[in-house]
Amino acid sequence: MQTKPYRRKQYWNRPTMSWWERAYLPEIVRGLAITGGVFLKNMGRWVTLRKGALTTYYPEEMRADYARRNRGKHVLTQRPDGRPQCIACNMCATVCPAKVIEIEAAFDPDDPAHPKYPARFEIDYSRCVFCGLCVEACPEDAIRMVKEVPDLPSHDRQHMWLSLDELLTWQPQRDVAKPYPPKGPVSGGGS
Amino acid sequence: MMQDLVVNLVFIGYAVAVLLLFGTVLTWVERKQAAIMSDRIGANRAYVRIPFTQIKLVWWGLFHGLADGLKMMLKEDFRPNAHDRFAYAIAPWVVFTPVLLVFSVIPFGGLLVPAKLAPALSSWFGDRSYPMQIARVDAGLLVVFAFGGLTIVGAMLAGWSSSNKFSLLGALRAGSQMISYELIMGLTVLGLILIYGTVDLTLIAQKQSGVLLGFLPAWGIFLQPFAAILFLTAAIAENKRIPFDLPEAESELIAGYFTEYSAMKMGLFMFAEFIEIAIIAALFTTLFLGGYNLPFMTDEGFALPGGRLVPLPHTAVVVLQLAVFLVKVLIMSSFQILVRWTLPRFRWDQLLRFAWKFMFPLALANLIVTVVVVWALQG
Numbered sequence: 001m002q003t004k005p006y007r008r009k010q011y012w013n014r015p016t017m018s019w020w021e022r023a024y025l026p027e028i029v030r031g032l033a034i035t036g037g038v039f040l041k042n043m044g045r046w047v048t049l050r051k052g053a054l055t056t057y058y059p060e061e062m063r064a065d066y067a068r069r070n071r072g073k074h075v076l077t078q079r080p081d082g083r084p085q086c087i088a089c090n091m092c093a094t095v096c097p098a099k100v101i102e103i104e105a106a107f108d109p110d111d112p113a114h115p116k117y118p119a120r121f122e123i124d125y126s127r128c129v130f131c132g133l134c135v136e137a138c139p140e141d142a143i144r145m146v147k148e149v150p151d152l153p154s155h156d157r158q159h160m161w162l163s164l165d166e167l168l169t170w171q172p173q174r175d176v177a178k179p180y181p182p183k184g185p186v187s188g189g190g191s
Numbered sequence: 192m193m194q195d196l197v198v199n200l201v202f203i204g205y206a207v208a209v210l211l212l213f214g215t216v217l218t219w220v221e222r223k224q225a226a227i228m229s230d231r232i233g234a235n236r237a238y239v240r241i242p243f244t245q246i247k248l249v250w251w252g253l254f255h256g257l258a259d260g261l262k263m264m265l266k267e268d269f270r271p272n273a274h275d276r277f278a279y280a281i282a283p284w285v286v287f288t289p290v291l292l293v294f295s296v297i298p299f300g301g302l303l304v305p306a307k308l309a310p311a312l313s314s315w316f317g318d319r320s321y322p323m324q325i326a327r328v329d330a331g332l333l334v335v336f337a338f339g340g341l342t343i344v345g346a347m348l349a350g351w352s353s354s355n356k357f358s359l360l361g362a363l364r365a366g367s368q369m370i371s372y373e374l375i376m377g378l379t380v381l382g383l384i385l386i387y388g389t390v391d392l393t394l395i396a397q398k399q400s401g402v403l404l405g406f407l408p409a410w411g412i413f414l415q416p417f418a419a420i421l422f423l424t425a426a427i428a429e430n431k432r433i434p435f436d437l438p439e440a441e442s443e444l445i446a447g448y449f450t451e452y453s454a455m456k457m458g459l460f461m462f463a464e465f466i467e468i469a470i471i472a473a474l475f476t477t478l479f480l481g482g483y484n485l486p487f488m489t490d491e492g493f494a495l496p497g498g499r500l501v502p503l504p505h506t507a508v509v510v511l512q513l514a515v516f517l518v519k520v521l522i523m524s525s526f527q528i529l530v531r532w533t534l535p536r537f538r539w540d541q542l543l544r545f546a547w548k549f550m551f552p553l554a555l556a557n558l559i560v561t562v563v564v565v566w567a568l569q570g
Contacts, residue, residue: 024549025420028534035533039228046227055232 059153071130072149073162074123075170077142084168085142088118092134092143100124101134121167125152126160146170198305198321206294206325209517213469214462215256217524221465222255224525225532263458271353271451278352283452283459285345289338290463290470296331297473298324298393300483300512301490307505322393323483323512331392332384335474336377339429342463343369346431346438346448349460353451361447364539365431365438371546372428372435378554379418379425382561383411383478396482400489402496408486411479417557419479421550426471427527428546430464434534437542472523476516480523483516 021027042052056063066072077085088105106119134143152160219234226233235252248254270279300323306313328334343365350362387395401409412419428435439447449460476482487493488511492502503511537545 031533032529035228036529038230039224039529042227042230052227052230053232054230057232 059151062148066147066149068147070147071132071145072147073125073145074134074167075144075146076121076164076167077144077170078168082168084118084121084164085140086118086121087114087140087142088116088121089139091137091139095133095137097131097133098127098129100127118164121164123162123167124157124160125150125162126157144170194305194316194319195321198303199325202321202323202325206299207291209299210291210294210466210469213520213524214466215260217465217468217528218256218259218461219253220521220525221528221531223252224528228529228532260458263455266454268456269453271355273354274451275352275354278348279451282345282349282352283449283456283463285348286342287345287459287463287466289341289345290467293335293338293470294473295325296328296334296392297470297477298322298396298482299473299516300324300509301397303509304505308509323509324393327391327393329391332380332390332395335392336373339376340369340373342467343373349452350448353448355451357444357446358448358450361438361444361450364444365448368431368435368437368542368546369429371543372425372550375425375546375550375554376422376429378551378558379415379422380478382415382418382558385558385561385565386414392477392482396477396484397489399481400484400487400494402487402494406496408481410481410486415479415557415561417553418561419475421554421557422478423471423475423527424550426475427530428542430467430471430527432464432468432527433531434536435542436536437539440536468524468527469520472520472527473516475523476519480519483512485511485515 045052079085086103088103090103090105093099093101093103100123102120102122102124103118104120105116108115108117111117130145132145135145150162150166152162154160223233225231233252234255235249237252237254237258238247238249239254239257240247302320303323304318304320305316306318326334346365346369347362350358350360350365383395384390387398389395389398395411399408399410403409403413407413431438437447438444439449441447444450446457449457452460485493487495490508492500492508494500
C-alpha cells in the first residue's frame with residue numbers, strides 16, 4: 001500500500017519574523033529590558049516602603065476587591081439598646097439548605113414585646129454554602145450578609161463556628177432601615 | 192614560611208566562606224528576584240524564633256535557605272536498586288568539588304602587604320606581600336577551563352550510574368551541550384589572551400585598571416564587547432541553567448541526570464549550580480569587568496584619566512577591593528538570574544544549532560578580527 005509522504009501542516013497565517021527579530025540578540029535584550037524594568041519598578045516600591053506586588057498576605061490581610069454585594073459572612077442586626085433583633089423563630093435554621101444554623105431560644109420576661117431571644121446563635125462556616133436564604137427568610141431583618149469574610153483559617157472544623165458575640169459585632173455608622181449606631185441601653189421594651 | 196601559611200589559610204577560609212555564603216544567599220536571591228520580577232512577594236514564611244520569646248525573625252525569607260538545607264539533611268537518602276554504587280556515590284562530589292576549585296585561581300583582591308595594614312604586623316611579616324588569591328598560577332585561565340570541564344564528568348557519572356533512562360538521556364544531553372559550549376568559551380577568551388598577552392588572571396585584572404581612548408576604563412568588556420556577550424552566554428550554558436537547562440529539563444526528563452538522587456546528594460547538585468553562578472560571575476568580573484578594581488583604580492589608588500593621581504591608604508584599598516569584587520559578583524549573579532527568569536528553554540536541536548551555527552562562527556569571526564587588529568597595532 002502506498003503511503004503519502006508526511007507533509008507538515010501549513011497554517012493560514014504563517015509566523016513571519018523580520019530580519020531584526022531573526023537576529024535574535026536585539027529581541028533577547030528587549031525581553032531582558034522588560035523583565036528587568038518590572039523588577040526595578042517593583043524593587044523601587046519595596047525600598048520606599050510600599051508594596052511592590054499584587055499578592056495579599058492571606059490570613060493577615062483582607063483582599064481589597066471584594067464586591068459590595070459579596071456574601072462573605074453573616075451579621076445579626078441590633079436593637080437600639082444593643083440586644084439582637086433576632087426573635088429566635090428558627091425560620092433561618094429551617095430554610096437553611098446546609099443546616100448550619102443552630103439557635104437556642106430563651107425567655108426574657110422583662111421585654112413583653114419580644115419575649116423570645118436567642119441565648120445561643122451559632123453558624124458552622126465549614127458547611128455554609130453562602131446562599132443567603134436565611135436573609136430572605138428572616139421576618140425581622142435580623143440576619144444579613146456583609147461583604148467581609150470571617151477570619152477562619154483553621155486546622156479543624158470545630159474552630160470554624162461563629163457564635164453570637166462575633167455575629168453581633170456589626171457596627172455601621174448609618175443604615176436605611178434602623179437607627180444606627182445603637183443608642184445604648186434603653187430600659188423597658190423595644191420599638 | 193609560617194607567615195605564608197597563615198595568610199594562605201586566611202585566604203582559603205575567606206574564599207570558602209564567600210562561596211558557601213553565595214551558594215546559600217543566591218537561592219534566596221533567585222526566589223526573591225523571580226518573585227519581584229513577576230509582581231509577587233516570594234518566600235517569606237520561614238522564621239527563626241529567638242528561644243524563650245515569641246520574637247520571630249523573618250528577615251524577608253532569608254531563612255528559607257536554612258530550612259531547605261535542614262530538609263535535605265533529614266530526608267531519606269533513597270537509592271535505586273540497580274545503581275552502580277561507587278559512581279553513584281562520588282558523582283555529586285565530582286560535580287561539586289571542581290566548582291569550588293575554580294575559585295582558587297581567581298583573584299579577589301590586589302596585592303596585600305600585611306605590614307602596611309597594622310604596625311603590629313610589620314615586625315612579623317617584614318616586607319612580604321601577597322596577591323589576594325589562593326593560588327597564584329601562571330596558567331590561571333587554563334586551570335579554570337581544566338576544572339570547569341571536570342563538572343561534566345560528574346554529570347555523566349550521575350546519569351550513567353543511576354540506571355534510569357531519563358538520567359541517561361540527561362547525561363548525554365549534558366555531555367554534548369557542555370562540550371559544544373566549552374569550545375565557544377575557550378574561543379571567546381582567546382581574544383582576551385591575545386590582547387593581554389597572558390593567561391595569568393592577576394595580570395589580566397591589573398591590566399584592566401588603565402585608560403582606553405582617554406576616557407573609558409580599560410575593561411575587557413570595552414575591548415571585547417562581542418566576546419563578553421558570547422562568553423556569558425556560553426557560561427550560562429555550561430552551568431545548565433534556563434534557557435540552556437536541557438540536561439535537567441523537568442518537563443521532558445523529570446530532573447535529568449540527577450533524577451535518582453535525593454536528600455543531600457541532590458542538594459549538592461543544586462548547591463554546585465548556585466555556586467557556579469557565583470563562579471561564572473567572578474570569572475566574568477575578572478576577565479571583562481576590571482576584576483576587583485573600580486574604574487581607573489590600581490593598588491596604589493586612583494589614576495584618573497586626566498593624569499591625576501589620588502593615592503589611597505593601603506587598608507582602604509584592600510577593603511575597597513574586597514567589597515568591589517563582591518558587589519560586582521553579586522550584580523553579575525543577579526543578571527544571570529534575570530536571564531534565567533526571562534528566556535524560555537531551547538529545543539534540543541535549536542540548542543546545538545545555536546552553538547555550532549550561530550555562536551561558533553561569531554566567536555571565530557571575533558577571534559580573527561582581534562588577531563588582525565592586534566597584529567596591525569603591534570606592527
